[in-house]
Amino acid sequence: MAAAATTSDILTPLMTRIAAGEREALRQLYEATSAKLFGVCLRILSDREESEDVLQDVYVTIWRRADRFDGARASVMTWVSTIARNRAIDRLRARGPMAYAEQVDDMEIADGQDSAETLLSAADDRNRLHGCLSELDDRTQSVIRTAFFEGVTYEALANRMDAPLGTVKSWIRRGLAKLKGCLQS
Amino acid sequence: MSEAPDLSENEALAAEHALGVLNARDRADAEMRMAREPAFAADVEAWRMRLAPMLSGLAAVPAPQGLWQRIERLLPANDGGIASANDNGAIMNKLRFWRNSAVGGFALAAASLAGVMVQVNQPPVVVERQVPVAPQGQLLSASVTTGEGSRVQPLFTASYDPDRKALIVTSLLPEGSDRDKVHQLWLIAGKDNPKSLGLVESGKAKVIALPTELMAKMAEGATLAVSLEAPGGSKNPNGPTGPVIGAGQLSRL
Numbered sequence: 001m002a003a004a005a006t007t008s009d010i011l012t013p014l015m016t017r018i019a020a021g022e023r024e025a026l027r028q029l030y031e032a033t034s035a036k037l038f039g040v041c042l043r044i045l046s047d048r049e050e051s052e053d054v055l056q057d058v059y060v061t062i063w064r065r066a067d068r069f070d071g072a073r074a075s076v077m078t079w080v081s082t083i084a085r086n087r088a089i090d091r092l093r094a095r096g097p098m099a100y101a102e103q104v105d106d107m108e109i110a111d112g113q114d115s116a117e118t119l120l121s122a123a124d125d126r127n128r129l130h131g132c133l134s135e136l137d138d139r140t141q142s143v144i145r146t147a148f149f150e151g152v153t154y155e156a157l158a159n160r161m162d163a164p165l166g167t168v169k170s171w172i173r174r175g176l177a178k179l180k181g182c183l184q185s
Numbered sequence: 186m187s188e189a190p191d192l193s194e195n196e197a198l199a200a201e202h203a204l205g206v207l208n209a210r211d212r213a214d215a216e217m218r219m220a221r222e223p224a225f226a227a228d229v230e231a232w233r234m235r236l237a238p239m240l241s242g243l244a245a246v247p248a249p250q251g252l253w254q255r256i257e258r259l260l261p262a263n264d265g266g267i268a269s270a271n272d273n274g275a276i277m278n279k280l281r282f283w284r285n286s287a288v289g290g291f292a293l294a295a296a297s298l299a300g301v302m303v304q305v306n307q308p309p310v311v312v313e314r315q316v317p318v319a320p321q322g323q324l325l326s327a328s329v330t331t332g333e334g335s336r337v338q339p340l341f342t343a344s345y346d347p348d349r350k351a352l353i354v355t356s357l358l359p360e361g362s363d364r365d366k367v368h369q370l371w372l373i374a375g376k377d378n379p380k381s382l383g384l385v386e387s388g389k390a391k392v393i394a395l396p397t398e399l400m401a402k403m404a405e406g407a408t409l410a411v412s413l414e415a416p417g418g419s420k421n422p423n424g425p426t427g428p429v430i431g432a433g434q435l436s437r438l
Contacts, residue, residue, distance in 0.1 A: 021396075023257065023260065026256075026260075027253060027257075030248075030253050030256065034247075034248040034252070034253075035245035035246055035247050035248060036243075036245045037248075038245070038246045038247070038248040039243045039244050039245045039246045040240050040243055042246055043243050052248075052249055052252060053417070054417075055248060055252065056252065056255055056256050056259060056417075057416075057417035057418075059256045060256065060259050060260060060417075060418075063260055064383060073230065073231075073234060074234045074237070077241070078234055078237045078238070078241075079234075081237055081240040081241070082233045082234070082237045082240075084240075085237070085240055086233075087416075087417070089205055090416045091416060093365070094365050094415065094416055123241075125237075125238040125241065126238040126239075126241040126242055128238070129235070129236075129238040129239060130238075130242070133239075144204065145239070147204050147205055147206045148204055148205065148236055148239055149239075150205075151205035152205070152206065153205075153206055153207065153208045153209075154201075154206045154207070154208065155208055157206065172201070172204070172206060173191070173192065173197050173200075173201075174191075176192060176197070176200045176201075176204070176232075177189045177190065177191055177192045177197075178189045179235070180189065180192065180200075180235070181189030181190070182189070183235060
């Protein structure tokens, strides 16, 4: 992301040290990011015990994959948050089809105390994405957010919304195209 | 908002994969394409980064006390400080755990397990502290198989390259197979409890960097085994939790 690439990211040097196998660097990254990533896991899983499991797994994954981090493409926080989100979604899917049974409901992003934010200069990216999402119609925003936070497939979304699969697919594809256009402008 | 041009079919798929709306089959296809097409992988990654700021509005919640210590114990073998059990009781437990999960494993793996079983059924012995040694310069390979007789089926191939200090593992399983599970690779050298070498995705090749301690154990006759685990791998750092689906011994090329 543009903002991530231009903002000095104090966590970046840690990634190099982690990639070199330095446990102390991973511990420092954990200190700086674990509350944020635990928040991500909890948001997706709504279960403390599972979130703890996933969080463990996230740091082991970071340890293994630190060499793939590219500071020119993303901030450390964006990168580790994405790992946490993907792992949490994997866990959610592993619960089975029942996990998708509930209705689409209030998908608003909880605006919590973001203590790490000043560290991470994430605010610009967030505001931009937020602004672009809010330009989409409500229904499209809602399905994109639901999919993002729950990893819900097209089929399950169509089922929940009682809409044809092709229609849901077209909402999302159009929405994503608009989102990209807006983020680039 | 002005009308945006449609995404190309490739980019739409990348965006859908990053968002998470693809079903299991399409997801597996997308993963396969990411492994083979760097441009597609870059598209997916770019979309992940585009969407990630949705996460930055979430409240931070302090992680539970003691979690770091648990993580540190789980760190796999790609570093210099492998967690090793030094008391007899722990080793007994770990071996028992390994043996139980091996016995409870898939019937189809029974034959290839024989080699593993012989080793784990020996009485537990205190693990000798390994003195790091210089690489032997010996190329080794192993075929991790399942089944027996004419029905032996290779599941993974592995080559050890001492110059690269790495084990190159290739999964021969179809991409996306065992979708809700992961395949974890183990090294069983002598009487030590199994050492995790990490996860190997179906249909993919992986280069596993080896620390000196593990390089010293890469010897003819050491066994590689693969277990089927829940996402994230075995909860037990010293042995599989899930069934062992295949095993094979390292031999000289």
